[in-house]
Amino acid sequence: MKNLGGFLLPCMALVLLLGVTSPEVSFAKNKQSGSKYTQALKKEEPEKVRLIDWYLYKTDNLNFYMTEGGKKYAYVYYDAEKIVEQEIKYFNVDMDGDKIDIFLFGNEGFLAPIREAAYNGDQDLMVMNGDGISPPHRLQDIRYHFAHEMAHAMTNHKWGMDKLNYANMKYAGAGTWLIEGIAEYTAKQQIQYTKMKDVPPLKDLGYGKATYTKELKKLIERNHIDMGYVNQTGDLINLGEYFFYESVVYFMIETKGKDNFFSFLESMTPSKRALDIDEAIKKYYGKSNKDFIKDWKKYYGL
Known part of the structure; x- marks a missing residue:
């Protein structure tokens, strides 16, 4: 939660x-x-x-x-x-x-x-x-x-993630996908505790790119989501599912590594030189916000 x-x-x-x-x-x-x-x-x-x-x-x-x-x-x-x-x-x-x-x-x-x-x-x-x-x-x-x-x-x-200035991230609710995505990723990929008792760790269930792709497409079909309306990180909040947020964090870590992802987070923490979300994505992922979301969707074939 x-x-x-x-x-x-x-x-x-x-x-x-x-x-x-x-x-x-x-x-x-x-x-x-x-x-x-x-x-x-x-x-x-x-x-x-x-x-x-x-x-x-x-x-x-x-x-x-x-x-x-x-x-x-x-x-x-x-x-x-x-x-x-x-x-x-x-x-x-x-x-x-x-x-x-x-x-x-x-x-x-x-x-x-x-x-x-x-x-x-x-x-x-x-x-x-x-x-x-x-x-x-x-x-x-x-x-x-x-x-x-x-x-x-x-x-x-x-x-100090709870103190991130969401307005500084330019988009309403922009911090939600990042903060909740990190928490879901950590619980599943690092701690490996599943929601149901007596179920093997999620890595043993193949929770890699293929499984994310499969489950994302199920969510999109079940919830009748038009991904054409998701064009920048500020649109992610409208998807309403933590699994989407987690998939973005997985994509960021898998494509550029954990150290780069942590540097991305560090750059947005409260300080006189803190970057906004667009600047941080450009610096650490080499893309505009819109192109970053395009790459995320392409990664999973969405």
């Missing part, structure tokens, strides 16, 4: 009221004095605050909070540090001792409206409603969603 920014601000206000105060690998109830959570609680009338009890598990890079309702998804915790370490290595991120807060829960009380998973860059935390991601009628392995949201965290730590 998206790095929701403004949408998550009211949700994060709720998170501050959750009473997340448990000691390491144990269960307790709102006893840790001086934390940002208990400080927030002091500002509210006690009878108006609906506390939720949490388990806290600490790893090298995470503070992993879990409710009773989230415990059935505890398998995420057992792989969480491995996923983070893989992504830190892939993105070459220096965490500098920082830890990312993870909140894993079910449909519990006022948490229920948070339906899936999201990362908030301002507070460097991830929220995951396992019941929203994986309801009984469509069980999913939510490690895939964890890997996706963690990629948002890594790009935020590396480039």
Whole structure:
């Protein structure tokens, strides 16, 4: 799911009221004095605050909070540090001792409206409603969603991606295809967690150019998409499917390499000399924005 920014601000206000105060690998109830959570609680009338009890598990890079309702998804915790370490290595991120807060829960009380998973860059935390991601009628392995949201965290730590000025990228919603495409690419190609349990890694399923081409054409046919209206990166947002965004990132990395792609991202991060999307594509892919999209469509035969 998206790095929701403004949408998550009211949700994060709720998170501050959750009473997340448990000691390491144990269960307790709102006893840790001086934390940002208990400080927030002091500002509210006690009878108006609906506390939720949490388990806290600490790893090298995470503070992993879990409710009773989230415990059935505890398998995420057992792989969480491995996923983070893989992504830190892939993105070459220096965490500098920082830890990312993870909140894993079910449909519990006022948490229920948070339906899936999201990362908030301002507070460097991830929220995951396992019941929203994986309801009984469509069980999913939510490690895939964890890997996706963690990629948002890594790009935020590396480039401040959540702070990219989308207006500077010239086109409305222009950052969505890039940010979500990176997250999908990372979860599938690097971490290799699939959406369904007991399915082999996607690389073993042939998720290369041929498979992308096949699945893109299926999407276009199923959704009755006229690709003639997709003529520059600003048009990608109208396609509405993360798979299209991921396919662009795959194309960029496969044709020019990871180092070039990372330099492309670096060039657009906030600074006095930051490039806009057209300038960055021209510098690192040697094309105008329109010709870049033409090459992407030609690569997959779209």
